[in-house]
Amino acid sequence: MPSGKTIDADCGEYLIDVVENAGVPVQQHCGNVAVCGWCRMVVLQGAEHLSAPERPELLLMERELFTPNERASCQAQVLGDVIVTTPYW
Numbered sequence: 864m865p866s867g868k869t870i871d872a873d874c875g876e877y878l879i880d881v882v883e884n885a886g887v888p889v890q891q892h893c894g895n896v897a898v899c900g901w902c903r904m905v906v907l908q909g910a911e912h913l914s915a916p917e918r919p920e921l922l923l924m925e926r927e928l929f930t931p932n933e934r935a936s937c938q939a940q941v942l943g944d945v946i947v948t949t950p951y952w
């Protein structure tokens with residue numbers, strides 16, 4: 864959102880890759896290693912269909928003050944239907 868694009872993803876694919884492969888730009892600065900936090904996305908629906916955050920992402924979320932509905936798209940793997948947005952789309 865707000866593009867309204869529906870993008871097919873393989874189960875386990877990283878959220879950032881799914882979005883970028885569809886031609887939607889995603890900010891990132893650390894090469895997808897859970898350091899910068901620039902790739903954060905707001906999960907509007909389907910948070911339960913993303914992989915659980917692991918230690919590197921949990922540390923990033925705490926350090927960068929993620930809100931409870933934000934995930935690092937370079938760390939979250941898509942397991943089912945999700946709806947996401949960013950402030951810059």
Ligand code: FES
Nearest residue numbers: 891899900902937
């Ligand atoms: S790209 Fe840097 S934390 Fe995701």
